Amino acid sequence: MKAIQIVEESGPDSALALGELPEPEASHMLTPGAGVLVEVHAAGVSFPELLQTRGQYQMKPALPFVPGSEVAGVVRSAPEGAQVKAGDRVAAFCALGGFAETAVAPEFFTFALSPKLDFAQGSGLILNYHTAYFALALRGRLKAGESVLVHGAGGGVGTATLQVAKGLGASTIALVSSAAKREVAEQAGADEVLLLGDGWKDQVLELSGGGVDMVLDPVGGDRFTDSLRSLREGGRLVVVGFTGGAIPEVRVNRLLLRNTEVVGAGWGAYVMSKPELNREIGAAVNRMVDEGFVSPVVGERFPLERAAEALKALDERRATGKVVLDVRAA
Numbered sequence: 001m002k003a004i005q006i007v008e009e010s011g012p013d014s015a016l017a018l019g020e021l022p023e024p025e026a027s028h029m030l031t032p033g034a035g036v037l038v039e040v041h042a043a044g045v046s047f048p049e050l051l052q053t054r055g056q057y058q059m060k061p062a063l064p065f066v067p068g069s070e071v072a073g074v075v076r077s078a079p080e081g082a083q084v085k086a087g088d089r090v091a092a093f094c095a096l097g098g099f100a101e102t103a104v105a106p107e108f109f110t111f112a113l114s115p116k117l118d119f120a121q122g123s124g125l126i127l128n129y130h131t132a133y134f135a136l137a138l139r140g141r142l143k144a145g146e147s148v149l150v151h152g153a154g155g156g157v158g159t160a161t162l163q164v165a166k167g168l169g170a171s172t173i174a175l176v177s178s179a180a181k182r183e184v185a186e187q188a189g190a191d192e193v194l195l196l197g198d199g200w201k202d203q204v205l206e207l208s209g210g211g212v213d214m215v216l217d218p219v220g221g222d223r224f225t226d227s228l229r230s231l232r233e234g235g236r237l238v239v240v241g242f243t244g245g246a247i248p249e250v251r252v253n254r255l256l257l258r259n260t261e262v263v264g265a266g267w268g269a270y271v272m273s274k275p276e277l278n279r280e281i282g283a284a285v286n287r288m289v290d291e292g293f294v295s296p297v298v299g300e301r302f303p304l305e306r307a308a309e310a311l312k313a314l315d316e317r318r319a320t321g322k323v324v325l326d327v328r329a330a
């Protein structure tokens with residue numbers, strides 16, 4: 001099969017090589033001896049893959065390895081008792097190995113793909129939408145009628161968060177850095193979109209009538225203090241990532257003064273050992289697909305051999321929505 005490997009940790013320009021590899025066995029590292037084999041049509045491109053090209057991600061497989069944490073495609077074989085069977089269209093989280101024509105995923109990370117979604121959308125459904133649901137509903141305790149400010153709202157996690165928040169009955173304010181990303185956030189269904197710049201915090205306070213109930217932050221950096229100031233009493237700031245580079249620090253007196261919380265949401269490590277929780281989140285996300293709230297916004301698409309360009313779109317802050325590799329494009 002054709003596959004992209006990371007052969008050195010020198011960044012997206014030079015770390016990748018396209019090659020012919022043997023097909024994987026139906027065995028996943030999380031479920032040794034068992035796994036769902038998926039004929040990959042689309043592979044989602046995400047920040048972990050970018051970090052892996054520099055050896056900066058927490059999971060450090062021995063070189064060379066095939067990156068790619070999530071895919072959409074057709075099941076070739078599935079273990080007995082699995083929720084999916086040969087021939088089913090699925091979205092699957094494989095953690096590694098997705099940038100290839102065939103990938104293997106644990107049964108509990110493989111979900112039926114609604115006929116409403118194409119393969120490109122399916123390849124953006126797990127990492128971002130399961131994270132959004134985990135962060136908003138389970139970690140942040142978001143309730144219907146509450147309001148959420150979403151940072152990086154034109155990106156993968158951001159667009160997913162806008163849609164899942166709506167599915168949970170909340171209202172959303174999106175914060176983005178450019179006019180192009182404003183359009184994407186609007187397309188993802190944001191109620192209000194603000195451009196990053198002086199005064200965004202005051203605009204949030206005004207739009208929300210004194211503060212939002214939740215801030216969802218995949219960006220971090222120097223906007224953190226203003227995020228805390230954007231919360232109303234009892235509000236929660238949910239930390240999801242640090243694309244901005246710097247890891248913020250909190251002066252905890254701010255939390256005490258306004259009775260607010262900072263909550264961490266690390267989806268992957270938490271759910272990996274909890275098959276039932278994955279089924280619950282998968283069912284909730286699929287329900288939101290059926291109800292029309294969730295429809296992944298696909299940004300740039302590249303054929304498999306141009307994976308480096310896909311990673312550079314993330315690296316250069318150009319990505320909007322989900323960046324996708326069309327693995328079986330002619």
Ligand SMILES: NC(=O)c1ccc[n+]([C@@H]2O[C@H](COP(=O)([O-])OP(=O)(O)OC[C@H]3O[C@@H](n4cnc5c(N)ncnc54)[C@H](OP(=O)(O)O)[C@@H]3O)[C@@H](O)[C@H]2O)c1
Pocket residue numbers: 046047048127128131151152153154155156157158175176177178181196218219239240241242243244245265266267268314315316317319320321
């Ligand atoms: N906690 C978890 O379980 C979990 C799960 C999935 C992903 N994540 C993390 O969430 C983060 C976002 O992932 P994503 O897929 O949404 O990425 P993405 O599509 O590239 O979006 C990230 C957004 O961050 C903003 N940003 C600010 N400074 C940036 C910079 N220097 N370089 C790149 N982007 C910058 C950009 O928005 P503006 O230009 O509008 O500011 C961009 O749209 C990543 O750190 C990822 O590892 C965490």
